[in-house]
Amino acid sequence: MIVILGSTGSIGVNTLQIASRFDIKIEALVAGNNVDLLNKQIAAYKPKFVAIGSCQDRHKVDHTKVFCGEDGIIELLSLCQSQIIVNALVGYAGLRPTLESIKLGKKVALANKESLVVAGHLLDISCITPIDSEHFGLWYLLNHRPFNKLYITASGGAFRDWELDKIEKASFADALKHPTWSMGDKITIDSATMTNKLFELLEAKWLFDTNNIDAVIEKKSIVHALAEFRDGSTTAHIANVDMKLPIAFALKGEISEEILKPIDILGMGTIEFLPIKSDRYPIWQIKDHLLNNPHLGVVVNAANEEAITAFKNNHCSFFGMSDIVLKAYKYFENVQPQTIEDIVQINNEVRKYVKS
Amino acid sequence: MIVILGSTGSIGVNTLQIASRFDIKIEALVAGNNVDLLNKQIAAYKPKFVAIGSCQDRHKVDHTKVFCGEDGIIELLSLCQSQIIVNALVGYAGLRPTLESIKLGKKVALANKESLVVAGHLLDISCITPIDSEHFGLWYLLNHRPFNKLYITASGGAFRDWELDKIEKASFADALKHPTWSMGDKITIDSATMTNKLFELLEAKWLFDTNNIDAVIEKKSIVHALAEFRDGSTTAHIANVDMKLPIAFALKGEISEEILKPIDILGMGTIEFLPIKSDRYPIWQIKDHLLNNPHLGVVVNAANEEAITAFKNNHCSFFGMSDIVLKAYKYFENVQPQTIEDIVQINNEVRKYVKS
Numbered sequence: 164m165i166v167i168l169g170s171t172g173s174i175g176v177n178t179l180q181i182a183s184r185f186d187i188k189i190e191a192l193v194a195g196n197n198v199d200l201l202n203k204q205i206a207a208y209k210p211k212f213v214a215i216g217s218c219q220d221r222h223k224v225d226h227t228k229v230f231c232g233e234d235g236i237i238e239l240l241s242l243c244q245s246q247i248i249v250n251a252l253v254g255y256a257g258l259r260p261t262l263e264s265i266k267l268g269k270k271v272a273l274a275n276k277e278s279l280v281v282a283g284h285l286l287d288i289s290c291i292t293p294i295d296s297e298h299f300g301l302w303y304l305l306n307h308r309p310f311n312k313l314y315i316t317a318s319g320g321a322f323r324d325w326e327l328d329k330i331e332k333a334s335f336a337d338a339l340k341h342p343t344w345s346m347g348d349k350i351t352i353d354s355a356t357m358t359n360k361l362f363e364l365l366e367a368k369w370l371f372d373t374n375n376i377d378a379v380i381e382k383k384s385i386v387h388a389l390a391e392f393r394d395g396s397t398t399a400h401i402a403n404v405d406m407k408l409p410i411a412f413a414l415k416g417e418i419s420e421e422i423l424k425p426i427d428i429l430g431m432g433t434i435e436f437l438p439i440k441s442d443r444y445p446i447w448q449i450k451d452h453l454l455n456n457p458h459l460g461v462v463v464n465a466a467n468e469e470a471i472t473a474f475k476n477n478h479c480s481f482f483g484m485s486d487i488v489l490k491a492y493k494y495f496e497n498v499q500p501q502t503i504e505d506i507v508q509i510n511n512e513v514r515k516y517v518k519s
Numbered sequence: 520m521i522v523i524l525g526s527t528g529s530i531g532v533n534t535l536q537i538a539s540r541f542d543i544k545i546e547a548l549v550a551g552n553n554v555d556l557l558n559k560q561i562a563a564y565k566p567k568f569v570a571i572g573s574c575q576d577r578h579k580v581d582h583t584k585v586f587c588g589e590d591g592i593i594e595l596l597s598l599c600q601s602q603i604i605v606n607a608l609v610g611y612a613g614l615r616p617t618l619e620s621i622k623l624g625k626k627v628a629l630a631n632k633e634s635l636v637v638a639g640h641l642l643d644i645s646c647i648t649p650i651d652s653e654h655f656g657l658w659y660l661l662n663h664r665p666f667n668k669l670y671i672t673a674s675g676g677a678f679r680d681w682e683l684d685k686i687e688k689a690s691f692a693d694a695l696k697h698p699t700w701s702m703g704d705k706i707t708i709d710s711a712t713m714t715n716k717l718f719e720l721l722e723a724k725w726l727f728d729t730n731n732i733d734a735v736i737e738k739k740s741i742v743h744a745l746a747e748f749r750d751g752s753t754t755a756h757i758a759n760v761d762m763k764l765p766i767a768f769a770l771k772g773e774i775s776e777e778i779l780k781p782i783d784i785l786g787m788g789t790i791e792f793l794p795i796k797s798d799r800y801p802i803w804q805i806k807d808h809l810l811n812n813p814h815l816g817v818v819v820n821a822a823n824e825e826a827i828t829a830f831k832n833n834h835c836s837f838f839g840m841s842d843i844v845l846k847a848y849k850y851f852e853n854v855q856p857q858t859i860e861d862i863v864q865i866n867n868e869v870r871k872y873v874k875s
Contacts, residue, residue, distance in 0.1 A: 303752055309775040314784065389757075394765055395779030396659055401745075401753040408751055413640045419665040422861060423751030428670065428733060433789040 165241050165272075165382035165414065167299040168236065168260055171197040172347050174274040174294060177406045178249050179208060181414060181422075190245045193236055196251075201401055214239045228391055237263050247414060250275045251294070253349050254468050255510060256263065257513045258282060262503060274411035280460040282360045282506050287288035288409035291370070293414045297363055298370055299409035300388030300400030305371075313371060314453065315363055315390045316381035316387040317439060318343045320355035322481070323382065333481045342446070343404055347410050352471050356484055357444035361453065366459050374454050380437040385426055401426050421428030449492055459492065465513035466491035473517075491517055520544040521601050521628075521770065524592065524616055525607030526552040526560055528703050529777035530630040530650060533762045534605050537770060537778075544671060546601045549592055552608075570595045571635050606631045607650070608704050610824050611866060614638060621646045636718045637817040638862050639725035647726070648769045653719055654726055654767035656744030656756030661727075669727060670745040671719055673736035673795060674699045676711035678837070679736065683798065687730045689837045691830055693708060699740035699760055708827050712840055713800035714819070717809065721816050732811050736793040741782055757782050763868060803842035805848055814855065815848065817862050821869035822847035829873075847873055 165182060169175045170192040182189060190347075194201040198215065198281050202225045205213060215224055218231035228237045233256065240248065248264040249272045250257050257275030264271045273279070274294040279286065284290060293299065298477040316394035321340045322330045326444045339356040347440055353359035360378045367376045388400045402408055403423050441447045446463075453459055470484035478486065491513055500506045521538060524547040525531045538545060547568040554571065561569060565655030571580055574587035586595045596604065596619050604620040605628045606613050620627045621643050629635070630650040635642065647653045648657065649757040653671035669696045674762065677696045680687045694711040695704060702710075711714035716734045723732045723738065744756045759779050760763055767778045802819075809815055826840035847869055856862045 187679055188575040218601040300752075304754060308773070311781065374674050389564055390785060391781045391784075393777060393778055394767070394774045395758055397782050397784065398660060401755060401758060411750070417664070418750045421749060421751055425667065425747045426753050427608075427749050428745060428747075428753065428792045431792070433791040434788070435789040436784045438785055 164190045164245045164248045165249055166191040166193070166240070166245045167249045168193040168253065168257070169249075169253065169274070170194050172199040172253070173412070173458065174249075174251035176360055178251065178410050178414075181407055181411045182208075184387065185411075185415060187414060190243050191239055193239065193252075196220060199459055211309065212239050212242060227429065232369050233259060238259050240264060240267060247272055248265060248408075249294070249413070250278065253347060255281060255464060258506075259284065261291075261349075269458065271429055272410070275466055276362050276366045279366045279369050281464045281510065282500075282503065283365060283460065285459055285503060286369070288369055288372075293361060293366060293370055294409045294413050296387045296402070296404075296406065298388075299411075300369060300402070301371060301390060303400050303412075304390040304398045306390060308390075309393045310373075310375075310379065310390050311393055312391040313367060313373065313377040314391070314436075315360065315367060315376070315378050315384055316384070316388065316436070317357065317360040318354065318376050318381045318384045319382060319437075319454070320357065320359075321351070322355055323380065323443070330443075330481055335477075336383055338474075338481060342382070349468075349471060352474070352484075356467075356481070357439060358446050358467050358488070360439070360466060361450060361463070362460075364450065364454060365457055368454060368457055374459055376454070378439055380439055381434065381438075383431065383434065385431055386398070386436075401428075417464055445482065446488060449489065453492075459496065461500060462492055462498065462513050463488055464497040466517050467508045469514050469517040486515055520546045520601045521548040522549070522596070523605045523607065523783055524549040524603045524613070525605075525609065525630070525763050526550050527556040528609070528700065529665050529835075530605075530607035530762055530766070534559065534766050536608065536768070537763055537767045538564075539745060541767075541771060543686060543770060545844075547595055549595065549608075549801055550862045552576060554826075555742055561587055566597060567668060568595050580619055587638065589615060592616050596620060596623060598786050602626055603628055604636065605766075605769070607652070611820060613636060614862075617642065617647075628766070631637050632718050632722045633820050635722045635725050635816075636731065637820050637866065638704055638856075638859065639721060639816065640814055641859060641862070643727075644725055650724060650762065650769050651722065651756070652743045652760075652762065652778075653767055654723060654744075655768060657723065657727060657746060658759070660744060660746040660754045664746075665749045666731075666746050667749055668731040668733065668747040669723060670724060670747070671732070671734050672740070672744065672790075672792070673713065673716040673734050673791075674710065674740045675736045675738055676713065676715075678705070678711055679738065679799070680802065685782065686799075687771050687838055689834055691833075694830075694837060698738070704728050705824075705827060708830070708840075709823070712836070713795060714802050714844070716795070717819070718816075720806065721813055722809060724813055725808060732810070734795055736795055738788065738793075739790065741787055742792075752804070757784075799805060801838065802844060805845065809848075812852075815854060817853065818848055818851040818869050821845055821866045825870050825873040843873055 171194040189208040193214040195216040213226040214230035251274040261278035466488040470487040473479045527550040537645040545564040549570040551572040570586035607630040617634035822844040825844040
């Protein structure tokens with residue numbers, strides 16, 4: 164039995180498919196504003212509890228136990244018996260449910276990487292299983308062998324092959340054209356700016372307890388992760404572009420049946436790994452500093468969420484988003500959040516700073 | 520403490536380096552006819568026993584306990600206390616020492632793949648650890664997970680980029696120009712004909728108890744093996760071209776210190792996997808039949824060893840070698856060796872047939 168936070172997004176929909184396949188019951192569904200899809204999911208999966216983002220939509224939901232808003236999710240969690248909470252909420256909004264789930268002694272199957280980005284140093288990592296292709300790949304490769312360094316790969320996002328001066332004029336819609344993955348808007352923009360990969364490095368830092376981690380571009384999104392072991396061996400995780408694999412492992416542990424069709428190694432053509440450069444991805448300038456000062460993740464995340472809103476509303480250009488984040492990062496570089504309350508306060512301050 | 524059979528070859532020399540590094544004593548050294556190098560090794564490693572290929576060379580060896588010939592190796596083995604025998608002899612000559620070592624209850628670190636090719640169905644696999652990059656790579660990747668299929672890679676050998684009609688006129692010296700590995704003559708010729716990879720498939724069949732195994736060309740010899748798991752993940756083993764890695768693991772089990780420098784993934788350029796085609800590698804025609812009839816390995820091996828001698832002596836062309844092997848394979852396809860004595864007899868018959 165599981166709870167799915169973010170059931171109408173891409174991860175949520177895939178999670179429901181995996182749950183059906185393995186006869187896992189759905190105790191509760193939490194969605195944002197896609198009430199039509201939520202109602203279909205309610206009809207199909209018959210959850211005991213439901214929550215929706217806005218209390219104004221409550222009457223549209225075909226269920227007798229509907230919670231709403233942030234507090235509604237927390238109340239819903241406290242009523243659930245499930246041992247696994249799938250957190251596929253988008254952005255900072257995912258943090259409180261992650262904290263609450265851990266407090267309740269649940270295992271969190273975490274697609275909301277922002278939870279780790281903003282508060283990794285305050286979370287009990289042993290309760291968290293990541294739903295992310297790259298971190299799943301690393302886990303699959305490690306097998307308790309001592310490693311030197313871990314690599315995750317990036318597709319390079321929508322503008323990887325654009326001329327730099329063209330990118331400056333790119334629209335929000337342009338940035339949503341991801342070359343290999345079909346995902347939600349926020350993560351797709353984060354892929355175009357490389358912020359998503361920066362977040363995944365932080366995520367990996369907490370999950371695998373190392374700073375020896377880097378990202379490289381692999382344009383086909385076939386190789387998801389590489390592990391460089393101490394003996395001199397390097398291994399790579401290769402799989403088709405589909406979140407069902409990490410989701411299935413997060414729900415079931417080791418799996419010995421087919422979740423995806425395997426890659427056709429003779430049909431996949433050439434593979435190469437390329438460096439991520441700061442001229443195309445300005446956010447990459449702070450990579451090393453951020454890995455050494457991971458408590459600044461809350462600053463990057465808050466500024467980034469506000470920057471995306473600004474870009475979406477035509478208040479800044481594509482590269483303007485990175486400018487916003489880098490400026491906020493510089494401005495707040497001396498903050499030292501020690502508690503969740505500090506995180507919440509800094510998050511608010513950064514957003515206020517960016518908006519002004 | 521270990522015994523090294525074939526100490527003056529490439530594997531032998533690397534094994535001595537690894538033994539020095541890990542303070543492993545050398546109980547006995549067995550060489551073919553490179554007496555000069557053997558004498559240097561005796562001075563450096565002070566083995567208790569020594570054996571040499573030809574009894575006529577015995578007096579040239581700087582040691583008081585020198586055995587000679589095939590029987591000499593067997594006698595030497597019976598006197599040794601070592602629990603690990605490294606068998607890096609070349610070709611069919613390696614079989615008897617492998618059998619004897621297993622009979623004596625030793626662990627065999629086996630670089631002599633022909634032992635498995637000719638008599639895999641009669642050997643106790645639990646006593647064997649392969650010294651072969653591809654099989655080491657597979658072992659490194661598997662970690663007890665259920666797999667669908669295993670792949671090993673081939674460089675393609677000396678003529679992989681030659682025009683087919685030029686290959687027909689190629690000399691023995693041409694065929695020794697391996698593009699990526701520096702190895703002994705026999706295995707380098709076997710790489711050019713793809714016989715080496717055919718043998719490694721048989722080796723993998725016995726070691727991993729599967730027929731779901733294939734080979735693909737990877738020209739850089741950086742990726743050595745791939746494992747396609749049941750869940751849909753594929754993993755790859757990537758390492759620099761150096762036998763010290765499989766040797767170190769064969770001698771020490773799991774290792775958590777640097778044996779090789781890791782691959783620079785940003786510097787390695789493009790990687791691709793290509794099919795092995797029978798027009799360039801005629802021996803590949805019998806791959807599936809041989810994997811389904813692995814007891815015919817003795818036929819392929821005997822014919823191949825004779826064919827290499829014929830090619831070396833200008834008695835046949837490069838493709839003539841494959842003709843010889845394929846003709847012998849057809850002629851002997853109904854043999855059913857049940858015992859080692861059958862193997863010995865068939866080996867002799869095939870050689871007589873090829874010579875006539």
